[in-house]
Amino acid sequence: MDGHARIEQWFMEYGSDVHHFLVYYTGWDHVDDLVQDVFVKALIGIRRYEGRSSPKTWLFSIARRVAIDEQRKRKRRSLHASRYRSENCPPDRTPEEIIFLRQDLADAHSCVMKLKRSYRDVLFLRVMEKLSAAEAAEVLGWSVTRVNVTLHRAIRKARFVYEELNGGVGE
């Protein structure tokens, strides 16, 4: 099968998984353009894929890169805009944020989003996406040990932040 047919097939199989991951990883509601970017990049870089990993982990590693680049771009843009904003104007709202129907899910998500990047990486990949430690290591380009250690720390930190959010320790 040629590269294009393969990417088309992977898009059918994993397009929605990549979309799901990107929505929560970025915290944005509309990530269709990012999904397209991921598969366009995959199409261009298909030669680099050859047998290195499963298509899913390869696509997730591209998705993560695309998300990080886009977040940086938007941050730069909003910094630039804020320089020219008059003091009386309210700051730009982020209309793109995911809308959760349940408050507990919104709390859990915002708590993870407060953590540093590496903690977010392992929590989204290992817990939400249910990837194995080896798969997450492939996505992140880390060793399996580093994934396990980081996950352990991330869970501890997430608990701590979540407790704070819910008004302190124990009842």
Add this chain to the structure above:
Amino acid sequence: MNREQRGNEVLDLLEAMPRRPLDPGKEEDILYTLRHMSTSSERRNGILLAKIVGGILAVGAVFLCLVLLLPVISNTEGISRWFSAATPPLYSGEDAEISPIFDLVDKEGRIVYPDRLIGIKSKIAFTFDQRGFIAKSTDTVSKIFWVVWGDPAELRGASLVAKGTNLDTGETFTVNESKLGGPYYGYDASVVTAFNSFPSKGKWRIDVELNGKLYGTIVVPVKAEYIHTERYRFMISEDDALTGNNETTLIVPGHDQPDTLDVIAQLKDSSGQASRSTFRKTGDFIQSSTLEPVTEYSGTLRFDRPGRWQIELMGEKTSIEVK
């Protein structure tokens, strides 16, 4: 709640995040983009290869014809017999039935788009929107999804060749050549592609071959060309021009055009009845198929009675039959 339980809660919630799949319409758009990208470099190689192969075949065919015709040319009876054998078969567009139109459904059988496919249910079909196909237009054939039912393993990678025959005139052309990809919504194989434009109006029979074997035959209606003069085009087929008001878009080549254009429609009989309508500029665009700059206008073509009407704008004329 104790500390340990509450700590685990955040992980449980993270695991329970609602599924956020791609929107089906968006999925279609992205597939289209991917497919479109894939054609640019391949097409270039393909054209070169086709030219070389085509050249070899053409030389071979001429040589073969000469060899075969030599004995025939030597006696006249032979010539008449040869010509009668070459007469094209009769086509009757009247008898052929247009293929059924049905819903596009997802994996669970839920309707994604109602009445969006034309073809043979449970065998092979392609997307067909309400505008229908319009002769010589690229925009009505620019984004087509084939969907195929069957054994996905056998279908994947199969080469699809669709040949069209105009059932009214016998004219033929290659509608599409593609390679089947993986499953799509509830279908076992699919490919997104663009058809070549239908060269003329009428009922077209499309014979679809998969790996060289006939897989199914689909009959589609194709409407008359867009109403046009030499340089200007209304985005309405002559077949859709009806008595009364016809709201439409007018495409004029180039940018920096005037804000309004007057269009005169005149009944071509002794009455000389005429109506003038003003089209207003709606914007400058680049035509995606040709990358040419164009200006779009919107307005209404008014025909008070059925019959033959002449349309005139900026000194150019055309005439059409209004139902």
